Amino acid sequence: MERTLCVYKLCPSSQEGTMTSPVCVIVVGAGSRGDNYSQFASIHPKRMKVVAVADPRKFARTKLQQQHKIDDKNVFEDWQSVAEREKFADAVLICTPDRVHKDPAVAFAKKGYHILLEKPMATTAEDCTAIVEACTQNSVMLSVGHVLRYDPLIHKIKELIDAGVIGDVIHIQHLEPVGFYHFAHSFVRGNWRNEAESSFALLAKSCHDIDLIHHWAGARRCVKVSSFGSVSHFLKDEKPTGAADRCLDCSVEGQCPYSARKIYLDRVKQGQTGWPVSVICPNSLPDIESVTEALKTGPYGRCVYECDNDVCSNQVVNMEFEGGLTAAFSMVAFTEEICNRKTTIYGSKGELSYSGREIRVFDFLTQNTTKHTVSSDAVKHYGMGGHGGADYHLINAFISAVANNDPSLIRSGPEETLVSHLLVFEAERSRVENRVVYCGGCN
Numbered sequence: 001m002e003r004t005l006c007v008y009k010l011c012p013s014s015q016e017g018t019m020t021s022p023v024c025v026i027v028v029g030a031g032s033r034g035d036n037y038s039q040f041a042s043i044h045p046k047r048m049k050v051v052a053v054a055d056p057r058k059f060a061r062t063k064l065q066q067q068h069k070i071d072d073k074n075v076f077e078d079w080q081s082v083a084e085r086e087k088f089a090d091a092v093l094i095c096t097p098d099r100v101h102k103d104p105a106v107a108f109a110k111k112g113y114h115i116l117l118e119k120p121m122a123t124t125a126e127d128c129t130a131i132v133e134a135c136t137q138n139s140v141m142l143s144v145g146h147v148l149r150y151d152p153l154i155h156k157i158k159e160l161i162d163a164g165v166i167g168d169v170i171h172i173q174h175l176e177p178v179g180f181y182h183f184a185h186s187f188v189r190g191n192w193r194n195e196a197e198s199s200f201a202l203l204a205k206s207c208h209d210i211d212l213i214h215h216w217a218g219a220r221r222c223v224k225v226s227s228f229g230s231v232s233h234f235l236k237d238e239k240p241t242g243a244a245d246r247c248l249d250c251s252v253e254g255q256c257p258y259s260a261r262k263i264y265l266d267r268v269k270q271g272q273t274g275w276p277v278s279v280i281c282p283n284s285l286p287d288i289e290s291v292t293e294a295l296k297t298g299p300y301g302r303c304v305y306e307c308d309n310d311v312c313s314n315q316v317v318n319m320e321f322e323g324g325l326t327a328a329f330s331m332v333a334f335t336e337e338i339c340n341r342k343t344t345i346y347g348s349k350g351e352l353s354y355s356g357r358e359i360r361v362f363d364f365l366t367q368n369t370t371k372h373t374v375s376s377d378a379v380k381h382y383g384m385g386g387h388g389g390a391d392y393h394l395i396n397a398f399i400s401a402v403a404n405n406d407p408s409l410i411r412s413g414p415e416e417t418l419v420s421h422l423l424v425f426e427a428e429r430s431r432v433e434n435r436v437v438y439c440g441g442c443n
Contacts, residue, residue: 022044023403026093028096029093029100030061035063037391040392047399090113091115091398092108098192106130110134112138114142114402119146128421146208148341150397150412152389152393153356153358165349166347166351167348169218172327174330180336181257181263187201187205189260189304193307193311194309200311200428206329207424226437229431245306246301248301277291312331315330316331341354342356349364351364394412398410426439
């Protein structure tokens with residue numbers, strides 16, 4: 001038996017803050033994430049103003065400069081030039097590549113800037129710890145880009161757990177279906193394909209998910225973890241007979257679901273120039289000509305069986321927390337769904353399931369099912385339209401926290417985020433060393 005639908009509403013206007021002037025921010029890294037977060041200033045010019053940009057790519061920084069009318073003196077090719085200046089803004093949005101997080105984060109913390117740092121925090125446990133220490137010592141707020149924490153429906157899961165609707169949490173099952181072409185784009189051809197150049201897949205893609213599991217576990221500490229995973233299918237031995245090294249030269253491309261022609265060129269011919277097409281032309285806007293040239297000469301036109309990818313395409317993580325709570329996480333590349341997470345949480349009094357669109361709670365006593373949905377009030381199609389409006393809520397919460405000097409508005413602050421990152425590193429150590437890891441540091 002199903003009960004009446006319950007609708008909850010998260011209203012960003014309640015967090016708008018009391019500052020009479022907008023929060024001034026510097027964008028370090030003007031790629032897709034930097035551009036995404038900076039759009040908040042265009043929507044709410046009274047609350048946020050972009051006053052500077054730093055990016056080594058002329059096209060990217062010029063685009064952001066024009067969008068926000070940034071003075072020439074505040075346009076930089078590197079973050080070091082910004083950090084050398086006397087402090088001239090309230091906060092900095094650090095959206096650089098994963099391996100270029102630690103140094104700017106520490107430098108800007110020492111300057112007294114509040115920081116929104118794209119996830120992952122950094123690519124080593126030591127660097128993550130150094131960032132948190134720098135922010136703590138300099139009394140600046142740190143918000144890590146765990147956008148799923150700001151998804152209203154996922155946030156509702158935590159509220160329901162804390163309200164005791166399913167009793168004590170006994171087991172958590174969580175799945176991240178990356179999506180077949182998303183994985184090929186980002187983790188076979190793209191920026192996160194090679195661990196030496198970026199980071200391992202569990203950190204780059206799924207630190208979101210380990211963070212959520214840790215969040216749902218509450219105050220309980222993870223005591224041990226095991227993990228297994230490998231590179232599957234995207235290997236030279238799997239290359240079809242007759243396939244070329246580039247999709248535009250390939251005679252069997254029509255039979256390949258990972259064809260760059262299908263993923264990029266066919267989309268732009270249909271007028272779809274958003275993600276993933278938008279990221280493959282770093283020096284121009286995407287159109288048929290620029291996308292064609294990018295596929296002829298750039299990394300995104302390569303055959304997926306001839307790339308230098310070495311990160312896991314599928315991985316499982318098993319965790320045991322204090323009190324006997326267990327959790328199982330799966331990340332898999334080969335899915336129809338694109339990052340539409342699925343979760344089931346088993347409690348002593350009920351079962352909670354999340355499909356990405358609604359929450360269902362089955363009560364063992366009454367044997368009734370209650371559905372929960374959430375209206376987020378996020379600006380439609382904000383940024384790239386991803387994460388179910390959570391991108392909007394994340395930047396909204398960060399700007400509100402700075403405006404009100406209230407770090408409680410940040411759901412992904414330094415200490416808890418550090419603990420969940422350390423758990424990710426322990427899980428990967430388990431996979432690499434092929435053993436159960438006892439988490440002395442994950443507390």
